[in-house]
Amino acid sequence: MTYCVAIKLNAGLVFLSDSRTNAGLDQISTFRKMIVYEKPGDRFMVLLSAGNLSISQSVREILQVEQIKDHEGGDPITIWNAKSMFDAARVLGAAVRHVYDRDAASLKASGVEFNVSLIFGGQIQGEAMRLFQVYSPGNFIEATPETPYFQVGESKYGKPVLDRVITPDTPLDEAAKCALVSMDSTLKSNLSVGLPLDMVVYEADRFQTDRVMCIDDQNPYFQMLHGSWGQKLREVFDSIEDPTWDGGATEVPLMVASARNKPLKKITSPKEKLI
Template sequence: MTYCVGLYLKQGLVLLSDTRTNAGVDHISTFSKMHVEEVPGERMIAMLSSGNLAISQQVWSRLQEGVWLDGERHTLRDVPSMFRAAQLIGAAVRAVFEADGPSLRAQGFSFDVALLLGGQITGQPMRLFMIYAAGNFIEATEDTPFLQIGEHKYGKPILDRVVTPDTTLVDGVKLSLISMDSTLRSNLTVGMPLDLLVYREGGCCATLRKRITEDEPYFRSVREGWSNSLREAYRAMPVPDWVPT
């Protein structure tokens, strides 16, 4: 499995993915699930993937070679808008389904893939989408300023309580790492290292791309600090006075 989260903030985007893939528990590997297409100053488009690696890698490979959309062949380097980028990735997903879906079904596998797409093309609004296995998609808004794919449940309670469109980028990095830490701690199919991309609205190039390893001092402080904070918060809560002692 996988955990990827995208925050859609007024200041910009924070995108974070783990790197673990597994075909059974005895076949665990490390693959980046974050792909970036960038024309600095003109566009920054990032795609994060979860689900079957053979599907998501093929989606990206097809996007490199060009995908047909409404009679024209496009890549993420030449689509005219983020909405068209989402449609293009949806078209790539559908093309993979057409190619591989029947064989997967014949072997008893579901067509399992979900993608996050975030970015901006100069002069247009920054957008964040989640694309489903059917190639359709939804978009983050101010009401719901984050999207998750993969093992999303462990890390959702803190996002539900804290993230708003006014969360700053630096706080968004902290928050997404806390959300990831809860997932890593409780689910073995999500694993280090992590890929982080921070994008400041209007820049049209990645502000920061960072591979975060076990040894990264800040992430270590998050891991230890958050566990201690949770234990401390738990200890500080009052106990019920109606349990007989």
């Protein structure tokens, strides 16, 4: 499986992906799921992929040469000449459909579902940063201030910390830390997601970045974050009182009078009770 997350902030963009793929307990491999498309001073784009590896690799290759027609009669649009991230996302959608038209029928005949999920974001000169999630049919949605991040793959374990921390005003470094905590939570709970990680942090209006890194199990910051997050969670958990049923010395009893209906209680015999 896979876990990828991308965050859109006022200050920039954060992209993070793992690199584990597996087709069974004894078929575990490492493949990068992130690719950066950069033309310094003009455009900066990042693609994250999850799903069937053969499909996502085909999409990545075709994307670099895929064209769509310009309705105004101009030159065909590619990711390298698109005037907006929306048009670049349209090219990506066309690349997905290209692979579908070529491979979907033969995959289905072999019992394989056409399954790919993509996150595509960046900035093109002349417009603000944009972030999209692209689905298997090639359609897509865009991140908003109310939903400033996207996840693909094993998203459930890393979602809670993103929901609690990330807003459009979150600083870039804090968002990068939050993405790494989100990934660490996923690594802890799901063996199908694994190191090394690929991370890109992009500052708005730069159209290039040198903050591109590969994080393995020897990375000192990730080792520190992994240990500190687990320890701090335990400390917070221990600082919360255990439930006290009848009040006693606590001001926050668990069992209190309520206007709601009482839990169902059925007594089946003097020796047996079901609640």
